Amino acid sequence: MAALAIDLEGGDFGPSRLLPASIQFFQNHPEHSGTLFGSASLQSSMSSLPANLRFEPCAGALPPTLNPGRLLRHEYGSSIERAVSELKQQRVDAVVSSEHTGILMALLHRHGRVHPALDRPVLVSWVPTSKDAMLMLDLGASFSATAEQLLGFAAVGVAIASGQLARKPRLALLNLGVEANKGPQSIRLAAEHLARWTEIDYRGFVEAGEVFQGDLDLVITDGFTGNAVIKAAEGTLDLTLGAIRHALNRDVVGKLLGYMLRNRLRPIMRQLDPRRSNGALLAGTDMALIKSHGDATGVAFQAALTRAVEASEGRWCTAIQAQLDTLLDTSAAPN
C-alpha cells in the first residue's frame, strides 16, 4: 500500500498523457493512493477520478527554460515543487515526475539530505537486456568518478538489487577491457575493493559491448560514460531498424516481407529497447523520487508509477542509506 505524489506537468506531453495514465493505474490498483499535482485549469478534467486519487491544483509547470539553479533560492508553486514538498512532509511515500534531471536534482539538493558517502544524488536506471532488465548507475551528473564514488554507486545499486533478487546481485564495473590491468586507476582501485564485498557476486570488468547480454544484475560506471553507452545503444537500435525498414520498403516484395516480419519481430525489438524500461530512481537521499522519460507513453508512465510503488514498499531509501552507512563505516572504503 503506497501513497504517491504525481507531477502531471513536465515531459513532452504533460497532463494530456499523464492524467489518463494515472487514472488507469489507480483504477487497476485500489490498494494504492495518489495525489495529482497540476495546473488549476485542469480542475474540470477531474470529475471522474477514482476514490483513491485526488487532485491538488497549483501554478502548473515550471518555465520551460528555467535554470535549475534558480530552484535553490526561488519558489514557483509549480506542480513538481508541490509534489516534492508533499514528500518532504511525509504525506506521500514517493514522487513521480517527467521533469528534467537537472530540475529534480536541484529540488533534492534544496529539500533532501544527500548521504555523506555521495557528492550528489545518483540516477539509477533499469536497462533492458536480451534477458532480464538490469540496474545501471550512475546515469546522472557525475562526469567522471573516483574509486570512492564508484563504490558509492555500487552500494546504492546493491541495496536496491538485493531487495529485488533472490540471489546475490551479479555486479560488474564498466571498463574498456576485462583484464585486471585495464583502464584508469580509479576503476582498478574500486575493483580491488568490490572483490572483497561478500554481499555481491562480483564479476569484474565488463566492456560496453557485453553490458546488454543479460548476464549481469548491476553495472557500475560514471554518469558521462553511462549516458554515452545507453545513447549509443538506442541510436544503433534505431539506425539498424531504420535501415531494415528502408531496405524492405524499396519494392513490393520487400513490403510484403516487412508485413510478414512485423509481428514476429515486434516483441524482440521491444525487449531490447533501452527506452522501454521507464522509471529511473534519483537515489542517495531521504526522498524517493522517480523520473519518467519525457516522451514516455501512457503505458511507460504507468511503469514509472509501478517503480514508485516498489521503491515505497521495498523501503529503498532506507536500504540505500544503510548500505551507504556501512560503506562509510567499514574498511571497504578506500583510504
Add this chain to the structure above:
Amino acid sequence: MAALAIDLEGGDFGPSRLLPASIQFFQNHPEHSGTLFGSASLQSSMSSLPANLRFEPCAGALPPTLNPGRLLRHEYGSSIERAVSELKQQRVDAVVSSEHTGILMALLHRHGRVHPALDRPVLVSWVPTSKDAMLMLDLGASFSATAEQLLGFAAVGVAIASGQLARKPRLALLNLGVEANKGPQSIRLAAEHLARWTEIDYRGFVEAGEVFQGDLDLVITDGFTGNAVIKAAEGTLDLTLGAIRHALNRDVVGKLLGYMLRNRLRPIMRQLDPRRSNGALLAGTDMALIKSHGDATGVAFQAALTRAVEASEGRWCTAIQAQLDTLLDTSAAPN
C-alpha cells in the same frame, strides 16, 4: 607509390591469413612495394611472391603475454620490432600490424617522437555510419581528456580529414547533451576554442546516439568514452541481429522469411558494422603506424594496407605535425 612494412605475426590468425591477403594486395597494386616481416619458418611459403613484395625473416611473433612496458628496454627481434625499425630508418613509408595497441604504443614511445602538443600517440579510427565513414578519436589510452587534449585530438583529426575531403570537415565534440551548458568543463572549454577554428565546419556537441547518423566527418572524444561508444554500438548491432535471427529460426515460415531477407539486408548490415572499416592510425608521431583489427578478414587486412597507402601518399604525419604546431603556436590553445 608507397613502400609498406607488413607485420605478418600478431592478430588472431597470423601469417595464415595475413600472407595471402598481402600477396593479393600487392599483385593488384604493382605501383606499391612491400616488405613482409615474419618468422624464418615461413621462408618456404615465400616462393611465389610478386616482384614488388619481399620477405625478411626474423624471430617471429612477440611472446603473447608480454607486458608492453618491457619493449621500452628490451629487444626481441620480433616481426613488429623489425617493421618499426625499417620505418625508423625511412626504408618504408608506413607500417601495418595487427599487434595490440599497447605494444604499438610502447614501440612508438621508444622509437618515435610524440608531438609536444600530445601526451601520447592517439588512435584514430574510421567509423562506419549510415552514410559515409567518419573519423573518430581518441580511441586509444586517454582515460579522460582536458580541453587541451581534446584540441590536440581535433588538430590530428582535422589534418587527416582536410586531406580526404573537398569541404571543411564537419566536426563535433561528443557530449551528453547538445546545449552549450551541458557536460564537463573540459568539453565546454574545448568547444569555445573550436568555435573559432576557421578550417572546420564546427557543429557543436553531439550525443552518442547521433554519432552514427552520418552527418559528421569528425567526432572528438576521450579514449575511454570513445571505446565505450564504439563497443556499445557493436554489441547492440550483434544483439539486434542475433534476436532477429533467433525469431526467424523458430519455425519453417520464419526460416523461409530469413532466407528471402538475407540478400536484401546483408549490404545494410555490413554498412553499419563498426568492425568493417579496418585500419586505425596511431597518430601524433613522426612514424605512420596502421593498426589492423586482430580478427580482421583478408579483405579487411587489405583495407588496412590501403589506409597505409593513403597515410603515405597523403603525407598524414607531416600534415598532423603541422596542424599540431599551429595549435601550440596560436592563441587557439587554451591559456
